[in-house]
Amino acid sequence: MIAVSLPSSTPEPARVPILSRHWDEPESWTLRSYMGQNGYQGLKAALRLSPDEVIEQVKASGLRGRGGAGFPVGTKWSFIPQGPAPGGDGTPHYLVVNADESEPGTCKDMPLLLASPHTLVEGVIIAAYAIRAHHAFIYVRGEVAGVVRRLRTAVEEAYDAGLLGRDVLGSGFALDLVVHAGAGAYICGEETALLDSLEGRRGQPRLRPPFPAVAGLYASPTVVNNVESIASVPSIMRNGPDWFREFGTEKSPGFTMYSLSGHVARPGQYEAPLGITLRELLARAGGVRAGHELKFWTPGGSSTPMFTAEHLDIPLDYEGVGAAGSMLGTKALQIFDETVCVVRAVLRWTEFYAHESCGKCTPCREGTYWLVQLMRRLEAGDATEADLTTLTDVTDSVVGKSFCALGDAAGAPIMSSLTHFRDEYLAHFPHDGHPGGCPFDPEKSTVFASVSPESEGGAR
Structure with missing residues (x-):
């Protein structure tokens, strides 16, 4: 056994960061x-x-x-x-x-x-x-x-x-x-x-x-x-x-880690008291990427109902996010700007949940499969407005019916996207001479656009 000498305890200042305060110190993990x-x-x-x-x-x-x-x-x-x-x-x-x-x-x-x-x-x-x-x-x-x-x-x-x-x-x-x-x-x-x-x-x-x-x-x-x-x-x-309790709010005290990713200037981990808003976090993270504006975001990962720019000032604590119709979840704030197709993003999440379903219960095993089929048809422009009704019906047969919360997670982005962006779903259908399909350019929706050394004036 190696003898260890513990220093005398001194009260910490009531400020964040706490968990991440020493992350940048040499060999902080030792x-x-x-x-x-x-x-x-x-x-x-x-x-x-x-x-x-x-x-x-x-x-x-x-x-x-x-x-x-x-x-x-x-x-x-x-x-x-x-x-x-x-x-x-x-x-x-x-x-x-x-x-x-x-x-x-x-x-x-x-x-x-x-x-x-x-x-x-x-x-x-x-x-x-x-x-x-x-x-x-x-x-x-x-x-x-x-x-x-x-x-x-x-x-x-x-x-x-x-x-x-x-x-x-x-x-x-x-x-x-x-x-x-x-x-x-x-x-x-x-x-x-x-x-x-x-x-x-x-x-x-x-x-x-x-x-x-x-x-x-x-x-x-x-x-x-x-x-x-x-x-x-x-x-x-x-x-x-x-x-x-000096941090956070009365019902959601303390500090926590917020993960900012996607179309944000400085993605990363931001430790802050519970109750901070996305507007404040974006100010710390340099805002949405230059030349673009916020379209939608998740407050707690893809399994939580999405928010829009109208929710920038929602307190990010358990009560504030819940009252606004979503969940704080894991505090994974995924930021998407106006170049992103909501239908395509929801399809990718739906494919993930269908792949990760353990298959134990029928609502999740069968329901997530059919959600993927419907979302693929919608994203490709091969569906009709009646398919939106079918999509809602299938989602209802999964949410609250599955053995665990994975079924709820699969349904959350679908239902919330239909609430906030139903017109975008309709825009995928054939209309006014448009053959149908996604109206968004995938190349412009990427989080990290590939840049050739020539366009940047050579390698650095």
């Missing part, structure tokens, strides 16, 4: 660097409290799940049967971190894991202590091999420093942490499908109840949280719930 950033001070503070007191601290902070649904994290932890370890009911408890980031447009967890994996590791230890779990798992997409390697290196460093293992920092609390690489299925982002995959079975959603808090991994009480949810816990334990 334990040595993380220790210089008040690393593992939150764990020290947590170990001075009882598990129940840690849960109450997280509840008081108002931290909500950052994976999509926004369910209160502390409340989710409290669903686990409490009592002396390993649990009040005599069965082991498990903590599983969902790092299977795969929602189109979402790219916030992987940068965090690359730049500061120990933030997550510290959060995992605190969360496991709170729910009285002695085994924890981080489930990562297998395609991101660099992230898997960096996480495993961070876990090894934590073991060597006595932060994991049989006696965490001399507290008597024992925890083993495993980094598990998945096989790359979108459906494994659904928590029960993830658990089946983790157990070695095909990733498919489970029938609920029972819920994971009662019968999750290996039929034992289990908490499944998103990466950012767990990574937010150490700063709460270091600085207290009141400090955390």
Whole structure:
């Protein structure tokens, strides 16, 4: 075991960024660097409290799940049967971190894991202590091999420093942490499908109840949280719930990562308090690409109903986005300008959901297939207005009828695009001498236009 000296904790200023504050420092992913950033001070503070007191601290902070649904994290932890370890009911408890980031447009967890994996590791230890779990798992997409390697290196460093293992920092609390690489299925982002995959079975959603808090991994009480949810816990334990509530709004407190991609001047990760607007985020990101204007955007990835330029000032918190008819989701803000064909974009998303359907339930398996067929006909201009009615009917047979939320995700972009851009669908049909088909030039719709060295005055 390598001895580790933890610096004394000092309160952090109430300003963002928090999670990404040290990403640009040399070797920010190492334990040595993380220790210089008040690393593992939150764990020290947590170990001075009882598990129940840690849960109450997280509840008081108002931290909500950052994976999509926004369910209160502390409340989710409290669903686990409490009592002396390993649990009040005599069965082991498990903590599983969902790092299977795969929602189109979402790219916030992987940068965090690359730049500061120990933030997550510290959060995992605190969360496991709170729910009285002695085994924890981080489930990562297998395609991101660099992230898997960096996480495993961070876990090894934590073991060597006595932060994991049989006696965490001399507290008597024992925890083993495993980094598990998945096989790359979108459906494994659904928590029960993830658990089946983790157990070695095909990733498919489970029938609920029972819920994971009662019968999750290996039929034992289990908490499944998103990466950012767990990574937010150490700063709460270091600085207290009141400090955390200085950010964000009353019902959506705290800070979060917003992923801006598409037709924006400076795409990337923007950490900000919940409740910021897209207008403010675009100001930070340099606005929509030069010479163009915003046409439509997604507030939480392709599975959330799209917004238009009329929604630029909607507060990007759970209540504000919900009241406007969409969902905050993973806060994947995909920006599209006026060159993009809405029908073509929705078709691409629909093809993705049809491809990623696990096939377990008929509404999703059959419904997403027919949605793709209809969308292809519409995009090609081979359909009639009656096909729009059929498209709506098929979407209605999928949304709310499928086994999990994938069916809802497939229907969201279709229904919202018909609400905001029905005329654009109609423009694809033969009319006024137009033979039918997409009226938009694909070359002008690209996010990253190819530029030859000659046109730029030579190679640089």
